């Protein structure tokens with residue numbers, strides 16, 4: 505999920521990165537709080553974007569900033585053990601920690617379900633990094649342990665998620681937050697609509713059985729989608745709060761989420777044809793204006809507006825699918841360019857279009873014709 509509150513808060517802010525360790529005291533929800541971290545951005549008015557050792561980013565407005573001083577030390581990210589302990593202290597009672605190679609999973613579900621999610625995430629992580637390395641993009645190991653918080657109860661999840669998602673928490677089964685860098689989700693096997701009577705959720709085989717049913721397809725895809733965002737923003741492919749065009753970040757997440765019901769474990773393949781999105785895109789073609797590619801690339805409006813987002817997501821997926829299959833080298837170069845974008849600096853539509861056209865070396869209408877031909881031929 506992308507919550508664009510920073511866009512408003514930090515518009516026009518830009519300053520060079522300072523990498524000393526800073527001790528910052530500020531007002532937060534009526535209390536004083538000290539956070540130690542790297543100041544990523546300092547605004548002209550004195551507000552800052554602070555990255556803490558747990559990977560959380562704090563946007564601190566000048567009025568709330570009480571004290572700051574730096575020392576020569578460098579930020580050392582929390583170890584998985586420290587991260588687990590800190591998360592447990594913040595979560596309601598009853599949570600436990602399950603750790604994998606890259607992930608710290610806090611859960612009040614069964615250990616088997618946490619393990620199932622851990623294996624799914626690690627499979628995605630391997631698939632993701634291999635995919636890009638075959639395309640010539642070498643990704644970095646995540647700087648922070650990747651955190652997922654899993655609630656066994658849908659209601660407890662929604663209560664917890666409401667602070668970040670608002671009312672949408674009732675209809676979304678999981679999300680990734682730029683601010684906390686975490687995935688928060690509920691136990692999909694506990695979602696009533698996905699349970700058949702007599703289901704027990706105690707073994708890996710049972711979990712596989714439940715989550716490979718067609719009814720679970722959308723929920724599993726959502727979790728893969730959010731986990732893809734998290735990996736992309738922790739592997740150097742994208743920077744949190746940088747101006748990554750939404751058609752890229754969302755289109756890629758949809759590209760990776762493609763459900764695969766042939767897999768007994770809910771998800772396996774990267775880059776398979778996404779049937780639902782293809783159908784949506786083909787329906788959109790009937791009314792698609794000739795400026796569609798341009799408006800998709802130039803800014804994020806169509807993807808953010810709920811009236812147009814379904815078509816725009818389908819088109820973003822289609823464009824990613826086309827570019828990755830038809831112009832893989834250029835697309836990798838384009839992603840490299842985007843990966844160098846600093847946080848909180850916003851490009852204008854002109855820049856977006858120019859960078860896109862420079863990357864793909866064609867005029868837009870030629871590329872559009874080629875794109876449509878390619879998508880219409882797919883079976």
Ligand SMILES: [Zn+2]
Nearest residue numbers: 505729754757
């Ligand atoms: Zn997304």
